[in-house]
Amino acid sequence: MSDYSIGHLARQTGYAVQTLRYYEEIGLMPAPPRTGGGQRRYSAAHLERLSFIRHARDLGFDIDAIRALLRLAEHPNAPCTDVDQIALAHLASIDDKIARLQALRREIAQMTESCANRNIANCRVIEVLAEHKQCLHDHH
Amino acid sequence: MSDYSIGHLARQTGYAVQTLRYYEEIGLMPAPPRTGGGQRRYSAAHLERLSFIRHARDLGFDIDAIRALLRLAEHPNAPCTDVDQIALAHLASIDDKIARLQALRREIAQMTESCANRNIANCRVIEVLAEHKQCLHDHH
DNA sequence: CCTAATCCCTCTAGCTACTGTAGCTTCAAG
DNA sequence: CTTGAAGCTACAGTAGCTAGAGGGATTAGG
Numbered sequence: 001m002s003d004y005s006i007g008h009l010a011r012q013t014g015y016a017v018q019t020l021r022y023y024e025e026i027g028l029m030p031a032p033p034r035t036g037g038g039q040r041r042y043s044a045a046h047l048e049r050l051s052f053i054r055h056a057r058d059l060g061f062d063i064d065a066i067r068a069l070l071r072l073a074e075h076p077n078a079p080c081t082d083v084d085q086i087a088l089a090h091l092a093s094i095d096d097k098i099a100r101l102q103a104l105r106r107e108i109a110q111m112t113e114s115c116a117n118r119n120i121a122n123c124r125v126i127e128v129l130a131e132h133k134q135c136l137h138d139h140h
Numbered sequence: 141m142s143d144y145s146i147g148h149l150a151r152q153t154g155y156a157v158q159t160l161r162y163y164e165e166i167g168l169m170p171a172p173p174r175t176g177g178g179q180r181r182y183s184a185a186h187l188e189r190l191s192f193i194r195h196a197r198d199l200g201f202d203i204d205a206i207r208a209l210l211r212l213a214e215h216p217n218a219p220c221t222d223v224d225q226i227a228l229a230h231l232a233s234i235d236d237k238i239a240r241l242q243a244l245r246r247e248i249a250q251m252t253e254s255c256a257n258r259n260i261a262n263c264r265v266i267e268v269l270a271e272h273k274q275c276l277h278d279h280h
Numbered sequence: 281c282c283t284a285a286t287c288c289c290t291c292t293a294g295c296t297a298c299t300g301t302a303g304c305t306t307c308a309a310g
Numbered sequence: 311c312t313t314g315a316a317g318c319t320a321c322a323g324t325a326g327c328t329a330g331a332g333g334g335a336t337t338a339g340g
Binding site for chain 2: 048052056060069072073076079081083084087090091094097098101102104105108109111117118119120121123126129130131
């Protein structure tokens with residue numbers, strides 16, 4: 001029955017202590033038992049769950065998705081279609097973000113490259129940003 | 141002396157009305173004059189400034205950067221090195237985000253592709269997320 | 281001129297996923 | 311038994327808005 005303090009658990013998983021209390025508050029981590037003085041004492045099961053959460057967060061899953069994944073992980077005999085769907089949806093949203101960022105990248109790179117680097121009156125960056133006629137039609 | 145209501149300005153720029161009040165509150169837009177009844181009345185100069193802001197936001201500049209750009213745009217004879225630097229810094233942060241997302245994309249794509257699509261007990265996605273030995277060493 | 285519809289006003293709270301602070305208590309080592 | 315590190319709660323703040331309550335102003339039609 002290994003039991004860890006909140007600080008120990010935090011160091012093991014690379015989280016800040018406040019984050020663990022926050023995860024408990026929002027119900028992502030179960031409330032652990034306390035010492036007589038009111039301090040939290042965690043078990044190996046807590047560590048395992050938190051590691052899962054940490055890894056999923058590192059991969060960019062949002063907390064609702066992680067909640068769903070944890071719930072699904074409790075049913076080993078269920079088919080994993082739901083799990084795959086969460087992962088695929090996440091993949092799609094990443095692809096979407098990448099595409100948007102690449103579009104931005106192109107526009108901004110073009111702005112900076114075509115700037116003559118003289119003064120602000122003929123700075124291409126400022127010009128592009130101020131050209132609201134184009135902007136209003138292109139972006140909405 | 142064209143003057144617009146807040147709703148008109150919002151429609152012109154594609155913003156929500158609340159956002160314009162918010163921009164005024166944080167000092168990004170100047171407070172316009174009011175009618176006797178207390179309603180805001182904007183001028184063409186407001187529209188121009190807001191269009192600039194809108195375009196810059198669409199390109200992903202954060203509000204502090206936009207403040208700086210607007211300040212710089214007021215000095216047409218100054219060199220545009222500061223402007224270019226803001227744009228280049230933004231470009232670098234976009235490149236950084238793209239790189240991170242591509243790394244995530246690879247990991248998640250691999251997870252989903254190697255999943256046998258049976259049940260949760262042998263779902264590759266859940267396995268990877270639960271493998272905290274690997275995870276703790278690879279990611280911190 | 282009156283009325284109804286539409287717009288606008290302020291103020292407050294909420295969103296994500298945390299992070300930081302203040303002021304206090306508990307624990308573990310020596 | 312003392313001391314210093316670590317823990318506790320509660321609240322405020324981050325970015326950039328969005329939504330709602332409970333009212334007042336404006337305007338177009340009749």
